Amino acid sequence: MEQMAIVDGLRAAFPDEILHSYTNQGQTAVVVRPGRIVDMLRWLRDTDTIRMNHLRSLCGVDNVRRKESGLSRFEVVYNLYSIPLRHEIRVRAEVGDKEPAIDSVVELWAGANWLERETYDLLGIRFNNHPDLRRVLMPDDWVGHPLRKDYPLRGREEWVGMTELLAKVQELDRFGFDPEGHAHGQAIPDEEDEE
Amino acid sequence: MTRPITKSMDIPVADGEGERYSLRMGPQHPATHGVLRVDLELDGETIVECTPQVGYLHRGFEKLAENKTYAQALILTDRLDYIAAMANNVGYCVAVERLLDISVPLRAKYIRTIVAEMSRICSHLLWLATHALDIGAMTVFLYCFREREILLDLFEELCGARLTFSYPRIGGVRQDVTARFIDGLQRFLDIFPSKIEEYETLIDTNRIWLKRTVGIGKVSGEEALALGLTGACLRGSGVDYDVRKHQPYDAYALVDFEVPLGSDGDIYARYRCRMEELHQSARIIQQCIDQLPPGPIAGPDAPDLVMPNKVPARIEAGTNVYGTGLIKLVRDRNLYISGDVYVATEVPKGELGFYFISDGNNRPYRMHIRSPSFIHIGALAAIARGELIADLIANIGSLDVVLGESDR
Numbered sequence: 001m002e003q004m005a006i007v008d009g010l011r012a013a014f015p016d017e018i019l020h021s022y023t024n025q026g027q028t029a030v031v032v033r034p035g036r037i038v039d040m041l042r043w044l045r046d047t048d049t050i051r052m053n054h055l056r057s058l059c060g061v062d063n064v065r066r067k068e069s070g071l072s073r074f075e076v077v078y079n080l081y082s083i084p085l086r087h088e089i090r091v092r093a094e095v096g097d098k099e100p101a102i103d104s105v106v107e108l109w110a111g112a113n114w115l116e117r118e119t120y121d122l123l124g125i126r127f128n129n130h131p132d133l134r135r136v137l138m139p140d141d142w143v144g145h146p147l148r149k150d151y152p153l154r155g156r157e158e159w160v161g162m163t164e165l166l167a168k169v170q171e172l173d174r175f176g177f178d179p180e181g182h183a184h185g186q187a188i189p190d191e192e193d194e195e
Numbered sequence: 196m197t198r199p200i201t202k203s204m205d206i207p208v209a210d211g212e213g214e215r216y217s218l219r220m221g222p223q224h225p226a227t228h229g230v231l232r233v234d235l236e237l238d239g240e241t242i243v244e245c246t247p248q249v250g251y252l253h254r255g256f257e258k259l260a261e262n263k264t265y266a267q268a269l270i271l272t273d274r275l276d277y278i279a280a281m282a283n284n285v286g287y288c289v290a291v292e293r294l295l296d297i298s299v300p301l302r303a304k305y306i307r308t309i310v311a312e313m314s315r316i317c318s319h320l321l322w323l324a325t326h327a328l329d330i331g332a333m334t335v336f337l338y339c340f341r342e343r344e345i346l347l348d349l350f351e352e353l354c355g356a357r358l359t360f361s362y363p364r365i366g367g368v369r370q371d372v373t374a375r376f377i378d379g380l381q382r383f384l385d386i387f388p389s390k391i392e393e394y395e396t397l398i399d400t401n402r403i404w405l406k407r408t409v410g411i412g413k414v415s416g417e418e419a420l421a422l423g424l425t426g427a428c429l430r431g432s433g434v435d436y437d438v439r440k441h442q443p444y445d446a447y448a449l450v451d452f453e454v455p456l457g458s459d460g461d462i463y464a465r466y467r468c469r470m471e472e473l474h475q476s477a478r479i480i481q482q483c484i485d486q487l488p489p490g491p492i493a494g495p496d497a498p499d500l501v502m503p504n505k506v507p508a509r510i511e512a513g514t515n516v517y518g519t520g521l522i523k524l525v526r527d528r529n530l531y532i533s534g535d536v537y538v539a540t541e542v543p544k545g546e547l548g549f550y551f552i553s554d555g556n557n558r559p560y561r562m563h564i565r566s567p568s569f570i571h572i573g574a575l576a577a578i579a580r581g582e583l584i585a586d587l588i589a590n591i592g593s594l595d596v597v598l599g600e601s602d603r
Contacts, residue, residue, distance in 0.1 A: 024534035024535060024536060025293055025294065025296070027536055027537065029535065053420055054420060054423075054436070055423060056537065056539060056546065056548055056565060057537065057548050057550055057563060057565035059550060059561075059565075061552060061561050062561075065554075065560075066552075066554055066560060067533070067554055068533075077535075077550065077563075079537040079548070079550065079565075083420070083434065083436045083441070086441055088537075090535075109421050109422075109423060110418075110421045110422050110423075110574075110577060111421060111423025111570055111573060111574060112423075113573055114569060114570065114572075114573030115423075115570070115573075118569070122257070135250075136249065136250060137249065137250040137602060137603070138253065139250070146255060146258055147258055153259075153262055
């Protein structure tokens with residue numbers, strides 16, 4: 001099935017949800033409102049002529065520095081592929097500027113679980129009805145969402161867990177486990193030179 | 196909210212009532228193939244609940260890539276799946292070429308297909324070696340490393356590196372293959388099928404191997420699709436999906452090969468699929484060698500550092516020869532177009548996808564890596580639940596995960 005025909009079908013089924021669509025390098029993408037994303041993806045997965053049964057990727061994007069105008073700050077991008085019918089489509093859901101949130105698609109693809117956790121972890125987009133929305137790559141007590149464009153490339157301060165670890169090391173040093181401090185990056189004195 | 200570092204110091208204690216207790220496996224456990232931690236809830240030896248924890252190797256590649264040019268970000272992909280770095284490089288290059296509309300000469304396509312398949316063999320050999328070691332077959336480990344060494348030597352002959360290559364480049368490859376490399380590869384291909392038979396005689400009908408793999412870690416085709424499994428894990432469940440066939444890139448459309456399929460979806464089926472893939476990879480490489488056309492190895496608009504042919508006799512203070520060359524290339528050819536694209540390639544572990552957004556800048560605005568290992572570890576909970584703890588090791592091995600790729 002032609003990609004544009006899929007978009008037309010989607011537009012007919014969900015006339016109020018589709019914002020616009022475009023084709024780049026032979027790949028068609030459709031930009032949608034977030035409200036009925038689960039219904040839309042279920043429609044794409046279960047319609048006999050489309051059967052998008054493989055969720056290839058799910059990721060979030062922070063558009064704050066993008067040159068294109070008229071985009072919402074955050075969006076969630078779903079890349080879908082149909083293994084039996086061999087066609088693909090991309091769905092971009094705009095999820096707003098502040099406190100971005102969208103419904104979870106874990107009920108459609110169990111594998112979306114970790115992808116949504118990753119998106120929440122790195123971009124701070126919340127997924128409603130997600131069974132286990134925790135951080136996955138960053139530590140649980142990390143502050144901030146690293147893939148946001150306003151997050152610095154180099155951190156301003158040490159992670160609190162690292163500070164605690166170093167304090168623990170220094171505390172253990174008092175018991176003389178490692179009097180020379182070799183384990184903590186200090187140079188090992190060359191014994192032969194001293195003699 | 197607790198941190199892994201402090202949590203791991205708690206000692207789990209059986210409460211004396213039921214038999215349920217919790218056990219933390221990893222991140223230093225040798226059979227987790229890296230720094231994977233699995234929090235287990237056990238009832239005797241049966242897994243009631245299994246929660247994998249990743250992130251110990253998170254290096255923020257997606258963030259880093261946004262601050263590097265397309266050519267610079269290539270080296271990050273070496274560090275994804277470091278067992279098959281070449282396949283990642285190729286996947287990255289294919290994606291950027293599609294995004295920026297860069298053409299690749301045919302010879303470079305063939306060479307990239309050869310190296311990608313070589314790295315598939317490397318990865319599968321290392322998988323077989325460690326997987327067999329995990330579930331009690333020591334000899335296979337040594338046999339597999341013997342053949343893997345030949346391939347690593349060939350990579351060294353080709354580009355000087357043995358593990359992190361950055362040999363492919365956007366628009367082609369960095370250097371042409373030498374006659375000695377082709378000779379060596381041909382000698383390897385001549386002996387390799389008999390070596391595969393050697394591994395198979397060791398374990399294929401081995402009673403212990405069969406007891407540990409047949410009927411363990413079963414995943415149905417439907418389930419595998421929902422979980423997002425790709426590669427041999429999906430094909431072992433009987434779903435015919437291989438990116439090399441579905442959306443051919445490089446020279447895969449020009450060579451003849453089969454996609455092996457399993458039916459049972461257990462560990463043994465995945466093992467058989469990968470063993471068959473070894474044969475098919477060797478077949479692809481043989482065809483590529485036979486068909487290798489003459490010609491250039493990089494396209495005219497490859498946006499990469501180009502070594503100057505002639506170094507100027509005198510360089511003014513403060514000028515950067517390499518830098519000026521690069522800027523010239525970029526400005527002259529107006530390479531950077533905006534748009535977004537998702538391109539998948541079939542790496543040894545499964546489907547490796549790059550989702551790029553370009554903003555007309557020389558850096559990616561957003562690079563998302565769809566790494567098969569991350570999704571496979573996410574699926575581990577569903578696969579291992581209800582099975583024995585000893586089979587968890589077999590399951591982790593059979594999913595073929597690499598933590599460098601999972602944590603990015």
